[in-house]
Amino acid sequence: MSPNVSYFNHNSRDAPRGPVKNICCIGAGYVGGPTCAVLAWKCPDIKVTITDISEERIAAWNSEELPIFEPGLDAVVKEARGRNLFFSTDVDGSIAAADLIFVSVNTPTKEAGIGAGLAADLCYVEAATRRIATVSKKGAIIVEKSTVPCRTAESMRKILEAVSPSTDASFEILSNPEFLAEGTAIEDLLDPARVLIGAMPTPGGQLAQQRLAEVYARWVRPEAIITMGLWSSELSKLAANALLAQRVSSINAIAAICEKTEANVHEVSSACRLDLRIGSKFLEAGVGFGGSCFQKDLQNLIYLSLSLGLPEVAEYWKQVLVMNAWTKRRFSKDIVQKMFSTITSKHIAVLGFAFKADTGDTREAPAIDVCRDLLEDGAVVHIYDPKVSEASIDRALMAKGACSHTATKGKGYIVEPSMQQACAGASALVFMTNWTEFSSKQVDWKAIYQSMSKPAFIFDGRNVVKDVEALKKIGFSVYKSGVGY
Ligand SMILES: NC(=O)c1ccc[n+]([C@@H]2O[C@H](COP(=O)([O-])OP(=O)(O)OC[C@H]3O[C@@H](n4cnc5c(N)ncnc54)[C@H](O)[C@@H]3O)[C@@H](O)[C@H]2O)c1
The missing domain is CATH 3.40.50.720 (NAD(P)-binding Rossmann-like Domain)
Known part of the structure; x- marks a missing residue:
């Protein structure tokens, strides 16, 4: 595609067009x-x-x-x-x-x-x-x-x-x-x-x-229907996704600083959100973005920049992806390190597999990378997601080459029918999707704690847990992305 080819001289041979039927x-x-x-x-x-x-x-x-x-x-x-x-x-x-x-x-x-x-x-x-x-x-x-x-x-x-x-x-x-x-x-x-x-x-x-x-x-609403040039419209979609992804990587970069300084990224982001110039959306720190669009649209923008001879622009947007990949990897490493640097044969409940709540879509879900890391480190992973089928989980993990090096039989992971069943016998539970059922008042945290191996860890990559102190009182060791406890 050459950006120099002009369409403005296009010899239009338009047929008369009536309303769309x-x-x-x-x-x-x-x-x-x-x-x-x-x-x-x-x-x-x-x-x-x-x-x-x-x-x-x-x-x-x-x-x-x-x-x-x-x-x-x-x-x-x-x-x-x-x-x-x-x-x-x-x-x-x-x-x-x-x-x-x-x-x-x-x-x-x-x-x-x-x-x-x-x-x-x-x-x-x-x-x-x-x-x-x-x-x-x-x-x-x-x-x-x-x-x-x-x-x-x-x-x-x-x-x-x-x-x-x-x-x-x-x-x-x-x-x-x-x-x-x-x-x-x-x-x-x-x-x-x-x-x-x-x-x-x-x-x-x-x-x-x-x-x-x-x-x-x-x-x-008429004011929401915006007409513009063809090329601006095509580029607007890539630009919007790049800007949204960039916000997520930016707040995750701040989260890493929080963890080293005992600052709390949720406090920091709520302070930033109040600035109307910044706005309130897409400033939730966690285990990184997923979904079918952000990653590929950024890659697309990077490629476009390179094709147009703009390597500095490409490098700028590339850092958004670098930060996202690093955020996911850092989360997995933290789990291993906090669990006494070994998770071999330990049972770990992964709660949520979809890339976000209210969808069954697993494309580029951070849970895939984290499950792969845990399996590679020898853990037995118990996965529960209210809307993702076992077949979709199998497909997603297989596509990433995720497999257990220690499982003598089976896949090294088990897809469970409920949160409670995923947690029973586990040494840790890891939140990977912010489904509302995980933060519901109906969750009996005492019963979950009793059903788990001790010490019982919670790793929250999605800001699911709000009352950390209450969970600590029950006996859990709680770690949240971007919170320097
Ligand atoms: N998923 C999102 O949230 C989202 C949001 C905005 C834009 N988009 C963009 O929209 C597009 C579609 O995304 P999606 O998530 O719906 O993809 P998808 O994979 O869910 O659906 C695409 C469908 O197109 C069908 N298909 C492919 N080639 C075909 C052909 N020649 N004839 C008939 N059917 C064909 C496939 O079988 C598939 O069912 C992508 O460009 C994506 O980037 C996606």
Whole structure:
């Protein structure tokens, strides 16, 4: 992709476009599913088909047990499904019928070849674009919903124009990055802080932008619908995630100083939050960020900076990732060190495996790294998460090569059905996700303490434990990230 290629002279061959009546979403994942389910729910007169190459995923969307857990999602899907919301594996048929197509496929980091470990792998975007070029109807609007490197729309246009069988095909590409956060996706989609719609400054681009804005205007506050240039919109998503991740790494860097100085990072961060220029969000110290986006979007930004000949900029953002990896490793090391420098054959309860509360998503979850470290050090790990299945835990740990070097049989870890069962017989419990059930008043800490091996340790990487003194009184040794006890 060359940033010097200009689109501003693009010879627009726009077909007249009326209001959007039929939408197709390619990719029925964490973004495509909830986003278009909410759209269908709010716009009953628009037919919305969410399509995916994964038969398993589509079957789950059509079943009682949706493939992802998201508070409020079930009710939205159940009301709209079969009315104007459909889930289908007929990718071509769904594209062919649509006058607006969201591309919501995955954009993981490349694992091999040029840019491996940093660049976005756009093979899924390209495959989807080729299907659009081949089967979409004239004048269809194409919307980048996936997070993509800046100027991806330019590559998409080249593919569309080269592959389309029609000599007078007309494609308008918009950028409409998604800002939902897993765990609050439905809330975020119903009342988004902003909806960005980026377009080329051509008459066709402006008209397509207006058509998509009209769809959102059915339920989104007008002042939250922001129109801008295509490249700014693409870059805004990477910029927003980089800034959020940077806050987490910054507060974790302060947490490390707190632990050495007997300062308390929660006191420090609450003091910082009161400054309106800083703001109150994403200043929770802990065991680092996870999720499918921050890591890969930062890698993407680093790669973009390097490609643009900006090594200092790349180095700046790289430190955010370095700090995150170090934070996770430091947490594991602390566990071993505080448990008398050996955890061989000790039972350790890991409470929470999802990368954050209210989601079953384990992508890049810090729990994966910490479990891997504990297993490598010979511990027997008992994992409990209210929303993550054993199969997902197995997949996540296997992908990281996490295995026990001491287990003579089995995997070296056991997935437990409850917090109490994970803790029974354990020498330590480690909080890796801030599920509300862990901090609930219903938790009988005395009973948990009695069921554990002594001394009984608590390692809190998620600020779950609020009343440390009460737990100490029971007999626990408590360690919290960023608190210098
Ligand atoms: N997960 C989030 O919280 C989040 C938030 C904002 C943006 N994003 C971005 O949204 C995009 C999608 O993320 P996700 O978490 O939904 O990914 P996902 O892996 O959950 O879903 C992507 C889906 O696309 C399908 N797919 C891939 N190629 C296809 C093709 N050619 N035709 C049909 N289906 C195809 C896959 O089978 C998969 O089900 C990514 O670019 C991501 O960075 C994610």
